[in-house]
Amino acid sequence: MIHSLLIANRGEIACRIIRTAQRLGIRTVAVYSDADAEAPHVAMADEALRIGRAEAAESYLAGDKILAAAIQTGAEAIHPGYGFLSENADFAQRVIDAGLIWVGAPPAAIRAMGLKDAAKALMEEAGVPVTPGYLGEDQSAAVLAREAGRIGYPVLIKAVAGGGGKGMRRVDAAGDFAEALASCRREAQGAFGNDRVLIEKYIAAPRHIEVQVFGDSHGEVVHLFERDCSLQRRHQKVIEEAPAPGMDAATRAALCEAAVRAARAVDYVGAGTVEFIADGSGALDAGAIWFMEMNTRLQVEHPVTEAITGVDLVEWQLRVASGEPLPRRQDQLAIDGWAMEARLYAEDPASGFLPSTGTLDLVEFGEAPGGRIDTGVRQGLAVSPHYDPMIAKVIARGASRDEARERLSAMLSDTAVWPVRTNAAFLVRALHHPAFVQGRVDTGLIARDGAVMARRPQPTRETLEAGAASLVAASALTGFRLNAPARTSAWFRLDGDVREIGLSGGSEEPVDSVLIAERGQVWNLTRWRKDARPGAAAGSGAIRAPMPGKVIAVSVVAGERVERGQRLVTLEAMKMEHTLVAPFDGVVADLGAAAGQQVALEALLVTIVAHEDAAA
Template structure:
């Protein structure tokens, strides 16, 4: 058995691996960049090594630094986690050549399945059904456009070396193909260093079904059943579950058998996932499910498989890498209950899911005693602009799908995080949607219901009154001793010893008519001129001048404000600011150009995603401060658009 392990990753997956390794008596070594010097995975590991600056391409993606760290610390093995170098065959080979144990599949298996076009060709040879598409070597825009026309729209453009939803675009009409192709190729080159793409027929009622497979070096391969990952936004998974709703035993047997054949076709060793796309227009049927790709690593959503099978997949990885046979035979594996996982992201659903960065001054994931939480951050930690903005995975398990959904929804409702924005309320709404609860879902579910799921993004009257009530109580009480308190929601109460609001149940404030309470939230001022009656009981925290009110998972952070001054100035009309720190990848207009509302002017890459910044109205570009490939800070003025002068006819 491996005695010491270097984890070539960060965040929640690094913490997850540390937990299992420690339980197995394995010493762990973490690696970290400048941005992660105080990260949770660094504190949890037995030893940590600094490997470079914050950008991943200068730290976590530099194979030589990681191997050197393993040798310097005496680590016997390297676990890549997922993302970064986890599916890099050259890195896997370099680890092996350095005399270290690679906790993952053989490099040749990674190569065989890492490029989507080659993988599909191999699957066809193995008798695994694949979706119609184009896998050719000719990557000219003319050939790709011709093939897309032949396949028929809509089509899906996918990066050959892609993963995690990066380098992927749906195209609904021929007129949109060229722009989508160029954007996809840019993102693919930036994320994977490879701009090649393939084309697939886009299935209009698709379900994303994947099967967990595991192989050992003794020729054994098993599956651990399927997961449904259909709830997606922009090809990024949001909520995953196991087993898949609506899956009958015959279809399960067919899809899992196909997954095992696929793994055996590449002599697979270790943890892997065979991803399928299903046409769900007539329910799940074995003859309407096709192979998409194989992920040659542990998946983000592996906890739901662990919950329904009772197996620790990281332990399986470490045992297989040590040369042991698989811990279980196929006939020893079974499904127990239902599990769901929600990905809690630092993003603002009300602002088109714009990533949010900053310090976690408030951090409390609800119902910790009822759910499993996988996270790489803690109170006071930082959400960095350099990496994926996932805060945590919240995982529930129950005897039925309804029970698992109910528990997970409650946990999302009771999550309190600020000032970083999160998608907690969005997740809770997804889990409450009647169609979702009925199992009527596909990958377009969120897009169809997005307006209802994202919420208003602005505080309701009840939220503002709760914040005002908090200020009033604080001013009535002992301000020095009441620095951190919380009133727990009456709708879903949890015991909280010493809560100052407990003695105020049913309390009505009858303060002086001269009372004025000033609050500020997201640049908006609120002034209450009269006593307030608590019209709703919401989770509220006060900490100095900060008042945090959480309503069903949606957190609103207020600050006390003087009520005799003017509100702060706002950005002038036409000023396009960088919404977050990032890198300028494309400039699509010049100073003096006439532009129309909605026209893309600048493309900003941040948190591994492209964000198009568009003209707010028809006008002329008066200033252009953006420079290609430049790093910019949040709030930087990139473009200034002035409204075009109207041509009034002469009298």
């Protein structure tokens, strides 16, 4: 067994690997950037070493620094986690050449599966079904257009070196092909340095189903059944589950056997995932499920497989990398129960899923029987704009799909994070969407119905009144007046909205705010001053920052007349821009933003008043 392990990653996956390694008695070494100096994975490891600045290129993607850290700390092996360098064949080879153990797929297998066109050709030779398409060497626009017509529209243009939805375009008609091809090539060249593409048939109601495979250095390969990852937003997985809904025994056997053939075709060693696309317009059928690609690493959603098989996949990785045979044979693996995983992100669905950064003043995760939280953050730390904004993976297990779904919903509903926005409430709504409840999910569900799921919910009357009552009770000692008349209502501010809430007793003086939470959503409730004009206070002319970020442009000046929809301020966060506009015709009464300024969530940037109010 490996004696010492360097984890070349960060966040929840680094913490996850460290937990298993330490359980096995393996000494662990963490690496960290300046942004992660106080991160949980740094505190958990037996030793930690700084490797560079916050930018990933200067730290977690800097292979030279990671190798130097392994040698300096005496680490025997390197585990890359997922993302960053996990599928970099050149880095894997450098680790091996340095005399260290690479806890991952062999470099040759990474290369074989790294380009989509070559991988599909290899799979065809191995007898693995692939989606009808064109994988040819001739990349001229005329040939590609001709092949698209032969395949039949709609088709997908995909970058051969792509991933994460980049370098991918759907084309519905021949007249749109040339423009889509040019756009796809530009994006592929910019993202991957390779503008080669392939063409494949577009599946109208696709389901994304993947199979977990595992190989050892003794020639054995097994599968650990399938996962359904069809609930996606812009080609990024949102909720995953195992097993796949509607998968009968015969279809499962055919699919999993195809995945094993795929792994054997590249002499695979370690954990890998073979991804398939299925026609979800009807019942699952082995004749309508095709190979898409193979991920030569541990997957983000591996906990659902662990939950239904009772296997620790990281332990298997470490044992196989140490030269041991697979811990179980295929006939010793079986499905037990159902599991679901939701990706809790620091993002605001109601604002177009804008990333949300800042300090985590409050972090509380819900609990449920069979529940599991994989996280790499803690209360008091900040969500950095430099990395993926995942806060946690929330995993639930149950005896049935409905039980797992309800438990996951309960865990997310009881999750509270503030002031950073999260997608928890969005995930709860997704879990209760009729199509998801019935197991009829395809990859386009969120694109069709996501606007309703993403709408920011309002607290129930009971929750709102309970929060108001707690504020009144908190102010009673300082604002109490003998024989003061009982009040039946008072004005409160809920985030940016001011409203009147019924209550009994209490002070008229402003007091501190209180957080109220329900169904995964958190609101800030503040007592409003008695002399405030409700109409003016509640007006939508108060333009507040929808996320922490940097003001990169201010397009108005105080006193300026503006029209509805006119640009006021532009914010930047996580390399994305967000433009704030005037909600109605009016006058800039107050300007609190300046170019270059860093602002917090809900910071007041501009106040717009109606013309008549400005004249008064």
